[in-house]
Amino acid sequence: MRNASAFSLALGILTLGSISANSADIAAGNAKAADCSDCHGPAGISENPVIPHLAGQHADYLMHQMRNFKSGVRDNPFCVPMVDHLSDEDINNVAA
Ligand code: HEC
Numbered sequence: 748m749r750n751a752s753a754f755s756l757a758l759g760i761l762t763l764g765s766i767s768a769n770s771a772d773i774a775a776g777n778a779k780a781a782d783c784s785d786c787h788g789p790a791g792i793s794e795n796p797v798i799p800h801l802a803g804q805h806a807d808y809l810m811h812q813m814r815n816f817k818s819g820v821r822d823n824p825f826c827v828p829m830v831d832h833l834s835d836e837d838i839n840n841v842a843a
Contacts (some may be wrong), residue, residue, distance in 0.1 A: 771806075771839045771840045771842070771843035772840045772843075773840065773843050775837075775840045776837070776839075776840030776841040776842070776843050779833065779837050779840065779841050780841050782829060783801070783829060783841075786798050786825065786826070786829075787799070787800070787801045788800070788802075790802055791803070791804075798825075806842040806843050807842070809841070809842040810838055810839065810842040813830045813833065813838045813841070813842065814838065816830040816831070817830060817831055817833070817838075
């Protein structure tokens with residue numbers, strides 16, 4: 748019986764973990780994205796022609812590009828330092 752309850756506790760933690768990984772926290776993402784607005788514009792519309800707009804872009808695409816910056820597949824001296832410290836969860840939230 749002791750093992751069974753430990754098992755259901757572990758299962759509960761796993762389930763909670765997967766729910767929080769899949770559902771993005773948009774408010775938390777907005778807070779993290781405050782640093783991005785200097786370059787990408789406060790509403791994700793950049794005023795600088797060499798900096799891309801982020802608004803309207805698909806969340807999956809943004810997530811992918813942020814991971815590319817982090818992993819070094821894509822390099823940029825301005826944006827990599829901004830994205831480098833974001834966790835997978837942050838990336839999920841910011842993209843959303
Ligand atoms: C110092 C200016 C600067 C800041 C601050 C900045 N970026 Fe960027 N970002 C850039 C530039 C420049 C590019 C274009 C890079 C290139 O040409 O490869 C870019 C590109 C991107 C892209 C890829 C867009 C695309 O269309 O492929 C994403 C996603 C992105 N930034 C996210 C972020 C996020 C999230 C933050 C905040 C955590 C952030 N950036 C902060 C300068 C910045």
